[in-house]
Amino acid sequence: MAVEILHSTCPHDCPSTCLLEVEKISDTEIGRIHGAKDNDYTAGVVCAKVARYAERIHHSDRLTTPLRRIGEKGKGIEAFEEITWDEALDEITAKFEEVKAKFGGEAIWPYHFAGTMGWVMRDGLDRFRHTYGTSRQHSTICTTLPDSGWNAGHGIKHGNDPREIAESDLIVVWGGNPVSTQVNVMTHISKAKKDRGAKLVVIDVYETPTVKAADHSYLIRPGTDGALATALMHIMFRDGYADREYMSEFADAPEELEAHVRNKSPQWAAQITGLSVEEIEELGSLYGKVDCAFIRIGYGFARSRNGAVNMHAVTCLPVITGKWLHKGGGCLYGNAGMYPLDWGLVMGLDARDKSIRELDMCRLGPILLGNKGDLKGGPPVKAMLIQNTNPAVVCPDQNSVHAGFRRDDLFLVVHEQFMTETAEFADIVLPATMFLEHDDMYTGGGHVYFSVTKQIIDAPGQCRSNHELMCALAERLGLDHPGFKLTAWEIIEETCRISGLPDAETLWQNHWHDCSLGEDEMHFRNGFGHADKKFRFKPNWAEIGPDFEGMPSLPGYYTNIDLANDKHPFRMVAAPARNYLNSSFTETPTSKKREGRPTIKIHPDDLVALGAKGGDVVQVGNELGEIQVHAVAFEGLQRGVCVVESIWPNKAHIGKQGVNVLISAEQGQPKGGGVFHDTAVWVRAT
């Protein structure tokens, strides 16, 4: 069979949502994956880990049959025996019904996240929750904190069309590392540099590959972005870069903000951020002088207890300076709110009962250990069905998560592609398809396209898609919802129809569909998303979430973070490793080889002070636990800051404990959210 090139979309948890060209070698085999050359966002580029996807999809460790655990929890595949799908489904159905009869539907918690970003395969679990009356999920692990900060100001989640980066004269990447985690952003930055002589500015807490590519970089202390942004506001007002006419039309309280930032000088911010006054002045001047300045905002700096405040502060800058008026000016964090899609059928929203409790996914450990506040007065969680995530590795407070999964009275079903550490705790493990083995549809948080994809190759063994599992369980449990009677493709067709889009077949043939709202709307030239159409310098945090007590009414440095202290002198950031994507790709040989081993980056002077050197094993800990990793002497961060790139499996560590052992499950304000980069730790030589 000649190699065919077929279109698809990357399903992984990454804002690029790359449009793909897949080499189909046979009905069961793919070759290389390339970025779609004629898509003007992907522009022929994908990351290396997806380019070599054949390594993952044809991996010999793929799960291909249903399994029942007959040995110890957490042991590995040797603790399981093969069973048939019918046996597995019968057992799950019987156990779920038993739990529901004894403890109520809320004692069952279907749990998922973004292992696939395809709407049918990711969000069908919601339909199952709503129709079966189980506990619902507050999905806090990724975007809750940055969403809270963005929406507080804008009132709607979208920003510029990212293709405009190529028409900018200054691109500021704030708290993101697109070279490693969203490679397409760099394509458009390179174009702006080449065509217009644009400059790249990067603000981060350590020297990432993106920092290395920058013309100007500023390495600050973790959690101090709000202070830096506020000092920049001070410079904008002080040095005549503020656009008062724009603000009077498009913002709520410009005079109050100006008075508020009058004493938030570069000297003030230098003490907090660790930058010099000269660096802050330089950054202010770079940003203030250029009309077409585009801030590409990453998720990283918002994953802190003060993350919503920091995000809001950064987003005030283009409003103060009126940069939204200019093509190539403004900012972008995510575009999820601009898509005109109706997800009612996919998610079974007609069956949703909002009186049923919503459990916070980041609080999985305390929930499984019976914390009454987290259980909201309802029953303990007695049964779970997990799809698209690996909480035994990715969730905060790992020791609590593992203790919870070890409970003898918890019935755990995991639908997975590999025997993950979560699957090792399961009673039943079911083999799942990968994205080229089923139909789905995608929106792109970092661009403006919607795409519809069809299965390209057959799945190995007895793998079934998430949707097929939902339908099979629904049939056995007698759940009556049209979504369980349709194939994945039929759900796509119907969703396109009710959303007023072209028909699914046409969308598939066209490969992608541009959903941009147009330049004026994307630039908020007709106003922002609040009822009064004004951007809010003074956010109403109470509107965003219930935990707003103490949050500042105007931008600044909010110190509700895990500040360093005598006992925990280091501020640790758990950043993403370039060759992994959360815990995906930790199974592929090339990714593992490129990452080497789990490490911690520490300033060489700090290592000397600790009596250690690069290459030594150090212990890192706090009240939640301890881990052991190899130290790397790293000059590209401030003293007192350390960085662990991950997410390595816990088992890859010397003591079998990974970085999320140290991450708190505390909720960021005002609506919750994982605080992965907000951790004070001690570090000791061993």
Ligand code: SF4
């Ligand atoms: S950059 Fe992101 S969206 Fe693109 S191929 Fe890689 S993981 Fe997928």
